[in-house]
Amino acid sequence: MKMSLRNQVTGTVKSVTKGEAMAAVKVEIAGGHVLTSSITRESAEDLQLREGSEVTVLVKSTDVALGVAD
Amino acid sequence: MKMSLRNQVTGTVKSVTKGEAMAAVKVEIAGGHVLTSSITRESAEDLQLREGSEVTVLVKSTDVALGVAD
Amino acid sequence: MKMSLRNQVTGTVKSVTKGEAMAAVKVEIAGGHVLTSSITRESAEDLQLREGSEVTVLVKSTDVALGVAD
Amino acid sequence: MKMSLRNQVTGTVKSVTKGEAMAAVKVEIAGGHVLTSSITRESAEDLQLREGSEVTVLVKSTDVALGVAD
Amino acid sequence: MKMSLRNQVTGTVKSVTKGEAMAAVKVEIAGGHVLTSSITRESAEDLQLREGSEVTVLVKSTDVALGVAD
Amino acid sequence: MKMSLRNQVTGTVKSVTKGEAMAAVKVEIAGGHVLTSSITRESAEDLQLREGSEVTVLVKSTDVALGVAD
Numbered sequence: 001m002k003m004s005l006r007n008q009v010t011g012t013v014k015s016v017t018k019g020e021a022m023a024a025v026k027v028e029i030a031g032g033h034v035l036t037s038s039i040t041r042e043s044a045e046d047l048q049l050r051e052g053s054e055v056t057v058l059v060k061s062t063d064v065a066l067g068v069a070d
Numbered sequence: 071m072k073m074s075l076r077n078q079v080t081g082t083v084k085s086v087t088k089g090e091a092m093a094a095v096k097v098e099i100a101g102g103h104v105l106t107s108s109i110t111r112e113s114a115e116d117l118q119l120r121e122g123s124e125v126t127v128l129v130k131s132t133d134v135a136l137g138v139a140d
Numbered sequence: 141m142k143m144s145l146r147n148q149v150t151g152t153v154k155s156v157t158k159g160e161a162m163a164a165v166k167v168e169i170a171g172g173h174v175l176t177s178s179i180t181r182e183s184a185e186d187l188q189l190r191e192g193s194e195v196t197v198l199v200k201s202t203d204v205a206l207g208v209a210d
Numbered sequence: 211m212k213m214s215l216r217n218q219v220t221g222t223v224k225s226v227t228k229g230e231a232m233a234a235v236k237v238e239i240a241g242g243h244v245l246t247s248s249i250t251r252e253s254a255e256d257l258q259l260r261e262g263s264e265v266t267v268l269v270k271s272t273d274v275a276l277g278v279a280d
Numbered sequence: 281m282k283m284s285l286r287n288q289v290t291g292t293v294k295s296v297t298k299g300e301a302m303a304a305v306k307v308e309i310a311g312g313h314v315l316t317s318s319i320t321r322e323s324a325e326d327l328q329l330r331e332g333s334e335v336t337v338l339v340k341s342t343d344v345a346l347g348v349a350d
Numbered sequence: 351m352k353m354s355l356r357n358q359v360t361g362t363v364k365s366v367t368k369g370e371a372m373a374a375v376k377v378e379i380a381g382g383h384v385l386t387s388s389i390t391r392e393s394a395e396d397l398q399l400r401e402g403s404e405v406t407v408l409v410k411s412t413d414v415a416l417g418v419a420d
Contacts, residue, residue: 005135006105006106007105007106008137009101009103024131025136027136029101029103030100030101030102030103031079031099031100031101032100033079033099033100035076035077035079035134036076036077036131036134037131037134037135037136038132038134039134039135039136043136047136047137047138048138049136049138053138054139055136055137055138056136056137056138057134057135057136058134058135058136058137059105059133059134059135060133061094061106061107061108063129063130063133064105064107064108064109064127064128064129065075065107065109065127065128065129066095066097066107066109066113066117066119066125066126066127066128067078067117067125067126067128068117068119068123068125068126069124
């Protein structure tokens with residue numbers, strides 16, 4: 001599927017922390033940055049995410065803010 | 071300010087496209103990925119964003135989705 | 141209240157999964173689609189959501205992405 | 211790609227309104243509901259969206275709120 | 281309608297800037313804070329928003345980040 | 351850091367409810383409004399949030415919807 005989601009970056013799962021309803025997933029991307037994704041527990045299990053899983057990080061452009069040094 | 075926003079990645083502005091209300095900003099981050107941010111026109115002008123501006127990309131974890139290859 | 145939220149679709153709650161902080165709610169809408177909503181546990185209890193509850197699904201247009209087949 | 215985005219509903223584009231930076235796209239889904247998506251103008255053009263295009267509406271669960279009648 | 285949206289604050293519209301697809305609306309709330317809302321142009325016209333309009337600002341809890349002084 | 355996030359309001363933490371993955375934080379702002387923020391548990395601990403913590407509430411303009419009385 002080709003998506004309007006402008007931001008798609010590949011990475012590797014470093015950890016998955018599951019709660020009852022949600023899960024927090026850490027993903028390392030190029031440059032050594034580690035991103036955090038909060039998804040439903042169901043998604044994490046549905047995608048069988050675990051340390052080492054290869055994933056694509058997906059972020060809509062309207063959810064990306066910017067900052068500049070003072 | 072230390073922020074709850076888990077995802078903070080530095081990058082360089084590649085382009086700024088301004089509409090009346092909004093602006094679309096392209097930012098290159100490590101690994102050569104180019105991200106897109108949709109912010110208000112006012113923000114883009116307030117932060118004086120232009121090609122070459124050094125920025126920090128800010129994304130809340132709840133706005134980060136994940137995908138795995140079929 | 142008339143709202144700027146462009147996307148308002150009625151549906152019926154199929155399940156509510158509660159964590160400490162959040163809850164995942166499944167809602168069936170027309171056409172048999174089952175949507176998932178992640179809200180605070182407090183909201184789920186405040187709205188007394190349970191299987192069979194009639195609800196309106198509310199989504200802001202800036203949170204709606206699109207995909208097309210490759 | 212299998213995605214954590216829990217909400218994926220097929221539909222048909224009814225209209226595309228383009229601004230400089232953003233575009234508003236109307237999509238009819240099952241049950242006759244017409245949803246609105248705000249994406250970047252670039253995405254709308256990249257996906258070649260026009261009236262009649264078959265699309266998948268994509269919404270993250272954390273972006274879905276709920277309401278109940280008073 | 282009773283909503284899961286935890287954050288509902290009343291305010292007065294200070295300005296409306298309309299683009300083709302989107303609109304940026306400034307709203308003054310208690311304490312003199314002026315908030316900015318980016319909605320579709322259609323919403324702004326549908327709600328007949330203009331300077332002086334009384335509105336309720338609506339924000340989902342998952343869209344609220346926090347910062348603390350360094 | 352100067353940010354594109356248009357909405358920045360100071361407040362005081364009233365409570366922090368932690369789950370495994372997420373945390374719900376109540377913040378009182380001017381005018382006595384109490385806002386709710388859903389962030390990762392890690393963020394809540396990283397920022398050492400507890401009752402009485404002084405914080406800045408951060409919301410992107412694209413996440414702010416509006417309503418008007420019927």
